[in-house]
Amino acid sequence: MTDNWSPERAKDIISAHLGLEGPLLPILHALQDEFGYLPREALVLAAEALNITRADVHGVASFYPDFRSQPPGRHVLKICRAEACQSMGGEENAEALLSRLGLSWGATSANGALTIEPVYCLGLCATAPNAQRDGQAFARLDAERLEALAREVL
Amino acid sequence: MRLYLPRDSVTQALGGEKLAAALKAEAERRGVPLTLTRNGSRGLFWLEPLVELETVAGRLGFGPFTESDIPALFDSPSTHPKALGLVSELPFLKRQQRLTFVRAGLTDPLSLTDYAAHGGWAGLAKARTLTGAEICAEVTKSGLRGRGGAGFPTGIKWETVRKAEAGQKYIVCNADEGDSGSYADRLLIEADPFCLIEGMAIAALAVGATRGHVYLRSEYPNAIAMLGQAIAIATQAGHLDGFHLEVRVGAGSYVCGEETALLESLEGKRGVVRAKPPVPALVGLFGRPTVINNVISLATIPHILADGAEAYAAFGLGHSRGTMPIQLSGNIKHGGLFETAFGITLGELVEDIGGGTASGRPLRAVQAGGPLGAYFAPHQFDILYGYEEYAKAGGLIGHGGLVVFDDRVNMARMARFALEFCAHESCGKCTPCRIGSTRGHELLGRIMAGGGSPQDLALLRELCDTMKSASLCALGGFTPYPVMSALTLFPEDFTALPAAAA
Ligand SMILES: Cc1cc2nc3c(=O)[nH]c(=O)nc-3n(C[C@H](O)[C@H](O)[C@H](O)COP(=O)(O)O)c2cc1C
Ligand code: SF4
Ligand code: FES
Numbered sequence: 001m002t003d004n005w006s007p008e009r010a011k012d013i014i015s016a017h018l019g020l021e022g023p024l025l026p027i028l029h030a031l032q033d034e035f036g037y038l039p040r041e042a043l044v045l046a047a048e049a050l051n052i053t054r055a056d057v058h059g060v061a062s063f064y065p066d067f068r069s070q071p072p073g074r075h076v077l078k079i080c081r082a083e084a085c086q087s088m089g090g091e092e093n094a095e096a097l098l099s100r101l102g103l104s105w106g107a108t109s110a111n112g113a114l115t116i117e118p119v120y121c122l123g124l125c126a127t128a129p130n131a132q133r134d135g136q137a138f139a140r141l142d143a144e145r146l147e148a149l150a151r152e153v154l
Numbered sequence: 155m156r157l158y159l160p161r162d163s164v165t166q167a168l169g170g171e172k173l174a175a176a177l178k179a180e181a182e183r184r185g186v187p188l189t190l191t192r193n194g195s196r197g198l199f200w201l202e203p204l205v206e207l208e209t210v211a212g213r214l215g216f217g218p219f220t221e222s223d224i225p226a227l228f229d230s231p232s233t234h235p236k237a238l239g240l241v242s243e244l245p246f247l248k249r250q251q252r253l254t255f256v257r258a259g260l261t262d263p264l265s266l267t268d269y270a271a272h273g274g275w276a277g278l279a280k281a282r283t284l285t286g287a288e289i290c291a292e293v294t295k296s297g298l299r300g301r302g303g304a305g306f307p308t309g310i311k312w313e314t315v316r317k318a319e320a321g322q323k324y325i326v327c328n329a330d331e332g333d334s335g336s337y338a339d340r341l342l343i344e345a346d347p348f349c350l351i352e353g354m355a356i357a358a359l360a361v362g363a364t365r366g367h368v369y370l371r372s373e374y375p376n377a378i379a380m381l382g383q384a385i386a387i388a389t390q391a392g393h394l395d396g397f398h399l400e401v402r403v404g405a406g407s408y409v410c411g412e413e414t415a416l417l418e419s420l421e422g423k424r425g426v427v428r429a430k431p432p433v434p435a436l437v438g439l440f441g442r443p444t445v446i447n448n449v450i451s452l453a454t455i456p457h458i459l460a461d462g463a464e465a466y467a468a469f470g471l472g473h474s475r476g477t478m479p480i481q482l483s484g485n486i487k488h489g490g491l492f493e494t495a496f497g498i499t500l501g502e503l504v505e506d507i508g509g510g511t512a513s514g515r516p517l518r519a520v521q522a523g524g525p526l527g528a529y530f531a532p533h534q535f536d537i538l539y540g541y542e543e544y545a546k547a548g549g550l551i552g553h554g555g556l557v558v559f560d561d562r563v564n565m566a567r568m569a570r571f572a573l574e575f576c577a578h579e580s581c582g583k584c585t586p587c588r589i590g591s592t593r594g595h596e597l598l599g600r601i602m603a604g605g606g607s608p609q610d611l612a613l614l615r616e617l618c619d620t621m622k623s624a625s626l627c628a629l630g631g632f633t634p635y636p637v638m639s640a641l642t643l644f645p646e647d648f649t650a651l652p653a654a655a656a
Contacts, residue, residue, distance in 0.1 A: 020400075021365075021440065024422030029372075029403055050422075063424040064405035066372055082334030083521055083568070087484035087559045088512070120408060120575070122373050123331060123340040124164050125557065126199035126482060126489025135375050139167035 005035055010042045014049045024050060024060055028067055037068040073108040073115035075153040078132045079146070082121040090129025093143040097150060113154050155181065155188050155228075156208040159219075160259070162195035162344050163376045165203045168218070173203055176221045184228055194345020196259030197491030198246055200512075206241055207231055215241040246507060251469060252493045253461075253477050254454045258345035264383055266391055269348045275393065277456030281356045286316050289360035293455065295463035297475025301338075302328050302411075302448030303523070303552045303628070305541045308455075311445060314435040315361040318443035325357045325366035326420065326439060326446040330404055330411035332371065333524025335483040335555030339449035341491055342479075343370070343377040346453070347384035351399065353452035356459060357445050358397045366397060367439070369416050371404040378403055408525075408579040412627050413446045415581060426581045427627045448553070450479060471497030474540035482508045484521075484557035494539075501535030504558055515560040519644070521568075523552025525575050526632035528639035529565065549635060565644035570598040572636040576629060586621045587630025593617060594637065601648060611648065614641070 013030045017023045024046070031042045038061055047057040061067045079094045098104060098116065108115040124130045127139035133149050141149070159165065159174055174190060181188035198204060204217035205227065215238035216227060226234045238244060241259075252258070261268035269275070281289050294309025315323060327350065331339040343350060354366050370378050378401060385399050402420055404410055410419045414428035417439050438444020454476070458466045467475045474496035480503060482489050487509030504510070504520055511517050519529045528549030530537065537547055544551045559568075576591035594617050600606050601614075618634035625631040641648055 022402075022420050022422040025402065025405060025419065029405070060422065060424055064407050066404075066406035083525065083571070084335045084484040084555075084557045086568075086571070087557055087563065119373060119406075121332065121334040121336075122163075123337040124167055125335045125337055125484060125555070126486070127164055127168065127202065128484060130167065132373070137163055137167035137376075139164060 005039050005041070007041060007045065009034060010039075010045050011049075014046055018049065024052075024057070025064075028061055028064075032067060035071075037071045040069075074113050075134055076115045076117060077150055077153075078117045078119040078122075080120070080122050080124075080128070080130045080132075081118045082125075084121070084125035085129040088128040089143075090141070093129060093141065093146050096143055097147050100147070101150065101154075109154060111154070114150060116150070155186050156191065157188060158191045158193045158206040158208070158213065159203060160195040160345075161192035161263070161376075161380075162202070163340065163374070164195060164199050166376065168203050169220075170203050173205075173219065173221060176224055177205075180224050180228060186228065191262050193261060194258050194263045195341060196241065196247060197255065197341055197345075198244065198488075199490045200488050201238065201490075204241075212240045212242055214239065215244065246488055246490065246492070249507065250493050251477050251495050253457045253466065253469075254349075254450060255342065255345070255479055255491065255493050256457070257349065258341060258491075261346065263345055263347055263380060264387060266348070266387060266393075269346075273460065274348055274456075275352060277459035278352050278355055278359075278393070280459045281359050286360045286362060287313075289356065289459070290316055292463045293360070293458060296458045296466040297463075297470065297473070298451065298454060298458060298466065299474070299541065300448055301450035301454070301478070301553065302413075303333075303526075303550070305551075308447060308451050311435055311447070312357065312360050314433070315363075315443045315445050318436055320443050322365065322440075322442050323361055323363035324439040324442055324444040325354050325361070325363045326417070326444055327354055327366065327368040327449055327452055328411065328413065328416060328446055329368050329370040329374075329377075329449045330408075330416060331374075331449070331553065332408040332411045333526075333553050333555050335521065335557035336481055336524060336553045337483075338479040338481055338491060338554055340374050340377050342449055342453050343374075343381050347381050348388055349456055350381070350449055350453045351384060351388050351394070353455035354399060355394055355397050356455050357447070357452060361443070361445055363445065364397060366399045367420055368399070368401050369404060369410070369420060370401055372406055408575075409581045409627075409629055412581075412629065415627075416446070417444070424581075427583055427629075429626065450554075469495035471495070471538060471540045471543070473542055478539065478551070478554050480539070481555045482558070483555055485511045485513055485560050486558040487512050496538075496540045498539045499535060500530060500537050500539070500556075501532075503539070504556060505535070508556075508558065511558060511560040513560045513562075515562065517558060518561045518563055519559045519565065519568075519640075521557045521559070521636060522555070523550040524555050525572060526550070526628055526635060527552050527555075528635040529568070529643060530639070531643045548639060550632065565640040565647040566598060566602050567647075569637045569640040569648075570595060570602065572633055572640075573598060576633040579629060581627075581629070584624070584626045584630060586624045587626075587633075590617050590621045590630065591633060594621075604649075611641070
């Protein structure tokens, strides 16, 4: 992900959400959609606009697994680690993939192309094992198809 | 030629969009005029992608469909190798009692015409002829209990909110559906979103609320997009009559499915559980009286209003009235959504209807009710589906998920996962949950690595007892269910694991 941080853009995004009830989560989502992660400066701007402390905003951003404080790779592969996917061998496939790529959960490949993250259920539990790449879901993934999902973007 | 192909997440995850394009291209090549409707899924997921062909006799099914199956569909559907016959006659569908999911798969989810033609808005129309008190009484009479897990009577919750005096009240829909093995909320929203909207509008009328929020998990992008579109369509067509409805997206936290943590999250805070009382019905979102209900609870309301409370209550067992959309998941041959009256046995669900394991290997365990639910073994398969029945057996029905495992599962690993998940998702408010789960996870790790002693297992049981009795919410309080049931039913697994499996 190229860092396209722009304070002006961030301010626009924040002010577009100020009319909502409880605007902080929608703001954080929108900022991350735009920049790929939540730059420190963005949190400061959000705190100022909402008239709450930086510590409060940071506390919220760090509570939720979705929000990143660092830019991810250009592609993100989320592999389901929950029970239904485990029952179909998803965990073994995921571990095999990670070890073949020399990555751990949450890590990004050296060329910056791919981040692999865990996810706990995608709601596709009858066609397990499952994963999601850049927001697009993939089902009935055997080890080869899972690896292909990673290789295609590496 | 009229074909149907679902726009459900499962279909999409199996290449549905490419398939749709290929179907259109083939029709064009052959000069066949084609209407391709993107319907909701029927929930027969092992058959997805499921293509349906409209005929005078009804809709014929073909699945699981691949691109190579296309030419034969145009040449000779009756001899097609993937032909399933009339979809409505498939035993998996025919044996169900679909009340909440009556339209799922039949209609185009975003077509108001389809919705109205299949009984949509009848419940809301009925509600508009009643007082708020009468609506609440009808819901109470139906016996409907919360389908999110806790099983609290919906009508009684509504009546509390109705009676509360406040300038602003809220309807909040819990669509956080974090339980592994569950997808009923997702399927409903993607197959029949107007039904949820109608249920929320009825709730608003009943209690005098003017604003509503749907808290939908970020893991469901397709459902988020579809519900947003459906709300815009219904609002524009004037069906909501001043009721303002918004979709809010979660951020990957399981504990935010707990109702008070969800409210905190909606308010823009960390998803930390609130102590009760006060109950959200009195002090809810932004301190206002709030109805908070699961998607399925709310989506069942239109049926109850339209067909009457008695008709709904006529189904069921004991204090579990009506139907439950049970979700067959994991290592199961016929995975999918099976809506049926309470009272069905577990064995019938997983062996008969579900067809046993997908792998064909012996079935070893079933986890009922998500990551906080107990494991069951085949000798318990005569248990009847119901809130009290599962509670009596040391488990819960939760949100209706059943995850099947074959004989390759190691139950100590599953117990360790339950504790790891609890530690990972804990909101941090109480010590037994936060510290206990981490300690338990370490303990089990030691036992599995072969360094455990009998005292370690005793310690684990003690830890579970403390978590059960001293946790503020069900995350810490119920994690002992999967742990203890695994330990009790499969003690042979709680010894050292072969090094490769640990
Ligand atoms: C840790 C935890 C997670 C929960 N997750 C959900 C959920 O994802 N969806 C849901 O409807 N209820 C969930 N619940 C139950 C809710 O707290 C609450 O009982 C429910 O939203 C009430 O709606 P209902 O009465 O219609 O079931 C969860 C509870 C706990 C303790
Ligand atoms: S049991 Fe766990 S999740 Fe629930 S309130 Fe306590 S710390 Fe939070
Ligand atoms: S457990 Fe993996 S999709 Fe539900």
